[in-house]
Amino acid sequence: MRQDNRLPRVLHALLHLDGMKDPATSDQLAEMLNTNAAVVRRTMAGLRDQGILTSIKGHGGGWQLARPLDEITLAEIYKALGAPTLFALGCGDEDSQCLMEKAANTATARALEMASQTFIQVLSSVTMADLADDFELRMKELGLTPEDFAYEGTGQH
Amino acid sequence: MRQDNRLPRVLHALLHLDGMKDPATSDQLAEMLNTNAAVVRRTMAGLRDQGILTSIKGHGGGWQLARPLDEITLAEIYKALGAPTLFALGCGDEDSQCLMEKAANTATARALEMASQTFIQVLSSVTMADLADDFELRMKELGLTPEDFAYEGTGQH
């Protein structure tokens, strides 16, 4: 299949949302993420259901953070996305009859399982606040200020 | 993309090859692996180039192990396959301009990198002989003998 970029995309979106006082519309986020509004809604739906984001309909509506960044771990976000398939590699047919195939599949599955645990463990140890810190560091390194990253919205609602 | 099952498939094939004294043709292996000969040749090409397998053309030819199983680690096999993409997850655009996107991508990439290291590490710690042992254990648990797994070839060449 195609590569699944939902996780980094959502992380990116959340960082932008943190810097805004008004809700951001799906269209605004779509522009930031170089995609379109339907993809944004579809992707963020899980985060809303999980209580990470709030969505507001109607005039002045859009997406907002439901919690401060330091109370959101990357693992929680990954889970909110439905914990999508991590690996492009498979471990063969689940219920094969051949015992040699079973040995081969089990060995592959074990390596994948260990890797998966590492992945989740790393995600669990990082919060969105850590990403915000990383962003600020990068900004200072370039001698920029937060104003350079404020979203240029219409301000009308 | 579709799932990549080359690794478990090749492991399976090597276990079968270990039990045979004559070379196995691509057609024979294809039958064991539930695929066809061209896929077998394409998949095993890397293992031949890496000196794990030998391929012999012509009458009585086919595929053979080039080394004993305890001198072949799973990591070496994975590398011989070209170290195919491990993850279905991507970490976003490599050279994005947005610093927030960079922070998001970097965090994702870090988690993937750690997971990848774990994967390789586990593969490095397992040899094909370990898989053969696992197979024998499964066989004994079912009260079967090696003869039950000998390939029923034509014997003609």
Place this chain on the structure above:
DNA sequence: GAATCACGTAACATTAAAAGTTACATGATT
């Protein structure tokens, strides 16, 4: 209360890479 805005969602097209398939060239054996 009508118009507008923005999310919610369904349906369909696009995309990318492994896997499946077919065909034929090359080399080895009989």
Place this chain on the structure above:
DNA sequence: AATCATGTAACTTTTAATGTTACGTGATTC
């Protein structure tokens, strides 16, 4: 010389994310 088996190219199929379009529903504004 005929046959067997690999080597390889070209093309089709498969699968799930992504892109796209369209329309329903709820909230706000005037």
